[in-house]
Amino acid sequence: MNFKKNGGKLLKHSGVQIFTEAELAKATNNYDESKKLGEGGFGSVYKGRIVVGEGGFGSANKGRIAVDIEVAIKKPKDVHKPLMKKGFQDELKTVILKNHENVVKLYGICLETRIPLLVYEYILNDTLFEHIHLKASTILRSWKNRLRIAIEAALALKEMHSSKIIHGNIKSANILLDQNYLVKISDFGTSLLISPEHSHIIATEIEGTLGYIDPEYLTIGKLTIESDVYSFGVVLVELLTEKKPTSSITNKSGEPINIISHFISSVKNGTLSDVVNFEAASEDEIKQVETVAEIAAKCLDQSRRKRPTMSEVAQQLAPINQSSTVARNTEVTVTIDTSAEILVTAEASEHAMSSCLSWLDLASSCI
Numbered sequence: 001m002n003f004k005k006n007g008g009k010l011l012k013h014s015g016v017q018i019f020t021e022a023e024l025a026k027a028t029n030n031y032d033e034s035k036k037l038g039e040g041g042f043g044s045v046y047k048g049r050i051v052v053g054e055g056g057f058g059s060a061n062k063g064r065i066a067v068d069i070e071v072a073i074k075k076p077k078d079v080h081k082p083l084m085k086k087g088f089q090d091e092l093k094t095v096i097l098k099n100h101e102n103v104v105k106l107y108g109i110c111l112e113t114r115i116p117l118l119v120y121e122y123i124l125n126d127t128l129f130e131h132i133h134l135k136a137s138t139i140l141r142s143w144k145n146r147l148r149i150a151i152e153a154a155l156a157l158k159e160m161h162s163s164k165i166i167h168g169n170i171k172s173a174n175i176l177l178d179q180n181y182l183v184k185i186s187d188f189g190t191s192l193l194i195s196p197e198h199s200h201i202i203a204t205e206i207e208g209t210l211g212y213i214d215p216e217y218l219t220i221g222k223l224t225i226e227s228d229v230y231s232f233g234v235v236l237v238e239l240l241t242e243k244k245p246t247s248s249i250t251n252k253s254g255e256p257i258n259i260i261s262h263f264i265s266s267v268k269n270g271t272l273s274d275v276v277n278f279e280a281a282s283e284d285e286i287k288q289v290e291t292v293a294e295i296a297a298k299c300l301d302q303s304r305r306k307r308p309t310m311s312e313v314a315q316q317l318a319p320i321n322q323s324s325t326v327a328r329n330t331e332v333t334v335t336i337d338t339s340a341e342i343l344v345t346a347e348a349s350e351h352a353m354s355s356c357l358s359w360l361d362l363a364s365s366c367i
């Protein structure tokens with residue numbers, strides 16, 4: 001594929017800006033180690049500051065006001081590997097095609113390197129994986145936040161699937177949380193666009209992350225939209241149990257059993273309280289947890305045909321949130337750039353709390 005030719009066509013009306021290699025090197029202090037945000041299968045991600053919205057490629061950028069903002073720059077590990085080139089091209093196509101509020105935004109691209117460098121919006125509040133497994137997260141103390149995160153991720157996936165895009169690597173480490181703890185799905189390096197007349201992609205090489213991979217994809221190599229549904233089910237289990245999907249627990253007979261299998265039998269046997277790892281605040285919340293667990297178990301069906309679609313999942317999750325009672329005395333810690341910490345006690349609904357967080361964020365930028 002001639003990237004500059006085909007990618008150029010795709011970029012023309014996307015509003016994506018073209019950066020030079022020198023601009024991106026300057027933005028990251030020449031890819032200084034201290035700027036590194038993380039590393040994935042295809043490359044490393046660096047934090048940088050850059051001016052976006054000035055001129056840019058195509059008419060979409062004309063007349064935009066230039067802003068100096070923080071960005072996350074994705075740089076390939078090895079610019080000569082053909083597979084890597086494909087991964088970056090797929091990621092680029094997918095992100096441009098899928099402009100959704102819960103999908104990480106692509107600001108720009110650098111075409112001077114053999115494999116393009118990708119410039120994303122910088123997402124402040126780490127990954128869901130880190131919130132669940134690596135830190136004492138204040139945001140996950142509230143069931144409503146867990147539920148909201150699940151709903152936002154489901155809506156983003158539903159939208160992607162409606163455009164026939166398979167993400168291919170859904171996991172909590174690819175669910176980023178922004179300054180208001182809203183979901184931003186990232187890492188489209190393994191994503192695939194299926195043609196309207198097809199329902200799957202035959203993979204020559206299994207890609208994905210251990211613990212999240214659809215068992216049907218593993219055995220017959222067919223990646224489908226339902227493969228994302230399975231992986232989403234695993235994320236729901238993580239949100240409910242706080243266990244990593246590859247971990248085991250000891251069952252009543254003293255044998256180690258994988259958390260996913262154990263979770264499914266707990267849902268079937270009505271022993272969910274053995275695996276759920278947080279205190280539900282009310283009877284109402286217990287019921288909501290049970291409903292989400294049942295949805296998770298359906299997503300995790302071994303047979304992809306029996307799994308719900310993401311549209312059905314989103315439809316079933318959304319009313320749970322609406323029926324929930326107002327959150328009271330929920331503590332949220334907001335860390336501001338200046339390192340000052342503000343503790344907010346929100347005696348209001350989740351929506352009001354989210355507005356409160358946006359307001360604080362705005363205030364912090366003025367300090």
Ligand SMILES: Nc1ncnc2c1ncn2[C@@H]1O[C@H](COP(=O)(O)OP(=O)(O)OP(=O)(O)O)[C@@H](O)[C@H]1O
Binds near residue numbers: 104122176
């Ligand atoms: N837009 C972003 N804003 C802030 N941090 C980001 C952003 N994108 C990625 N990161 C950070 O960089 C890390 C690496 O991201 P990347 O998408 O390359 O790979 P991954 O999802 O961790 O791994 P793999 O591609 O192997 O599945 C992420 O775990 C995250 O911590």
